Amino acid sequence: MSFDLAPLAPYAGDLAAGARLTALACALALAGGLALGVPAALMRTAALPLARRVAEVYVDIFRNVPFIVQLFFLFYGLPEIGVQLSAFGTGVLALSLAGGAFSSDAIRSGILAIEPGVLEAAQVSGLSRFAIARRIVLPIALRSALRPLGSVFVNLILTSSILSAITLNELTGSAKIIAADTFQPFEVYALVLLLYAVLTWLVSLSAGALHRRLNRRIY
Template sequence: MDYSFDFAPVFQAWRLLAEGAWATTWISAISMAAGLVLGTILTAMRMAPVGVLRALAIGYIEIIRNTPFLVQVFFIFFGLPALGLRLDAMQAAILTMTLNCSAYIAEIVRSGVQSIRPGQIEAGKALGLPSFDVYRFIVFRPAIRAVYPSLCSQFILMMLNTSLVASISAQELTYAAQMIDNRTFRSFEVYFVLGAIYLALSQLFSLGLQLIGRSYFSYPTK
């Protein structure tokens, strides 16, 4: 093998990689927050006594979970303009990631809610707690605590899925790497560094989510 490794051209483009990493980070953060809110709403609809709400939630969840993420990206970016809704690449990326993530989060949160025993809810009501506080402290928070590791895994997977939105020229990390590769023709070096950056981002996201979990969802200690 006479290939000569040269990482210098890649490191010289560190600013472009840094901008891409930052874009990946804030796209993921926005999609995580919006996906958690929408997923919680879907959970409430999925468990509602009204049949129409349950059917809508189930239909949405099944459609999202059983179609490829890349197809969803293309549908949002290339398909919606036919209906008069035109989004730029970053807006389409955030919307698609939010919709995709919310369907998985809905099922994760639902499993957590179903782990709460009815007796706990009845006990809260017997103590005179308002309905909002019952669902906030006795249902929602313990449910999130129970499924928090699964939520963290889903969030990190979603962050890694941002690499697919480069297909619509969303200027995130993978798109930046493709630009560098086109300029330098150093594919091995570019994608080796890209993989290392994604690994570092995964560890940082994992650490941040662990700190959030310890702050808000850990059991009190004496």
């Protein structure tokens, strides 16, 4: 068996488009996941039992239910109640909901790692709870949670391959079409494997570099 990439040359643009779609969906999902994960983490560490319970239910649902079930529910189930989303919108929403659940764990760990003396000093200074959360708790927690959040983003990239199940031609969806057209699944998926490896490596490298830069004065 020979490894021949020449027949795949005409499809290079399709693979690149799929990779761009994957990157865009995951970038939007990271932003959405943080928008959900930050308040969920704060609620899980709040003194109010109801707030903690609501956040825990959200996290448990989206962390413990298979992602493809969540995806199918949003794509096929929501239209039954009049909520119609595009495949791309559904994919971003599903990744955001799942990413929010996992990112809340990372941020919550960062919050719990804050020295009690820091919070006591902030309370003594007369700052409100909102000001303490915004100016002290979240900056420290997010800085310490950068590496775990990088892992969450890597997981979003890997999980995004399932979006092809709802007809979204991201990287894996494009690869399926190209493999069917060229009858060269080995070469096609070898390239896709490499592209996913590069994407996740870049994310891990960037997260590590940002973590070192922001924590340089501490360490």
